[in-house]
Amino acid sequence: MVETRLIDGKAFAEGLRGRIATEVAAFEAATGVKPGLAVVLVGEDPASAVYVRNKGKQTLEAGMASIEHKLPADTAQDVVLALVRTLNADPTVHGILVQLPLPAHIDAQAVLATIDPAKDVDGFHVVNAGRLAVGLEALVPCTPLGCVLLLKDQLGSLAGLEAVVVGRSNIVGKPLAQLLLREDCTVTIAHSRTRDLADVCRRADILIGAVGRPEMIRGVWIKPGATVIDVGINRVEKPGGGTRLVGDIAFDEAQGIAGAITPVPGGVGPMTIACLLQNTLTAAKRLVD
Ligand code: GUN
Secondary structure, eight states: OOOOEOOHOOOOHHHHHHHHHHHHHHHHHHHSSSOOEEEEEEEEHHHHHHHHHHHHHHHHTOOOOEEEEEEEOOOOOHOOOOOHHHHHOOOOOOEEEEEEOOTSSSSSHHHHHSOOGGGGGOOSSSSHHHHHHTTTOOOOOOOHHHHHHHHOOOOOSOOOEEEEEOOOOTTTTHHHHHHHHHHOOEEEEEEOTTHHHHHHHOOOOOEEEEETTTOOBBBEEEEOOOOOOOOOOOOEEETSSEEEEEEEEOOHHHHTTSSSEEEEETTSSHHHHHHHHHHHHHHHHHHHO
C-alpha cells in the first residue's frame, strides 16, 4: 500500500498570488499601468456572489484594480451586451469576466462572444478555445490551467503520461484535455456515458474528475500510484443532518491507492482565482505592449 500525498492547492495558490503581486508591482512601475479586472454579475445566485466577493478581494490584494458591475436578475440581454462593449473599449480594463450561470433569459454564448478575446480572462471565447486547440498563444480557462500547474509541480514533466479526464465540459474537460496534450500526455476524454469507465480510469497515470457527480469515481478505479486531481465541488447531505462538500472522486477510498490527490475543498478550487489573476496580468502585458 502506498502513502497517498495530499496536494495542497491552497498553499500553492497563495504562493502563486504572491508571485503575481510582485510581477504586478514591477509592471506598474515600468509602464504606469495598473492591471484592471472587471467582473459582471447578473442576479443573486448565492454561490456566484461568494465567488465574486473572493475574486474582488484577491484582485485588490494582488495590486490590481477591481471593477464590479452587479446587475439585477431581470436585466435585459441588450443591457449586458452594451456593458460588455463599454468594458471592451475601456483602456483601464484588461480582463473581463461575466459570472456564469447567467439568468435563463440571457444567451450566455452571445454574451461570451461579445467579449474582446484579448480581454477574455476566462478563456471561454471561441477565438481563445480555437487558438488553444491549434497551439497558438491564447488566454486559457482558469480551472484547467490550475490543474496543470499542480500536476507539473507534483510530477515535473508530464510527457508520455497517460491522462484520463472524466468530464467533457467547455469550461474544464475539453480545455484541460488540450492543455494536457500540449504537455505531451496521451489524453483520453471520458464522461458519464463512457462504456467500462472503471477500466478506462485504471489506465490513468493522471486521473481528473470533472464530471460534477459526487464521489462517482471509486477508489478501485485508480491505478496504484496515480496522481489524482478532483475538480468536482458537490454539496451533499450529511447522514446526521446538514451538508458537506465532496468531490467527484471517492476521497477516502483513494487513500493508500493514489500516489497523490487534491482534497475538496482546498485542492483545485483556490487555484482558479489565482489563475484568473495570472490571466489578467498576461492580458494587461499583451494589451500594453
Ligand atoms: N462560475 C463558476 N465558475 C466560473 C468561472 O470560472 N468563470 C465564470 N465566468 N463563471 C463561473
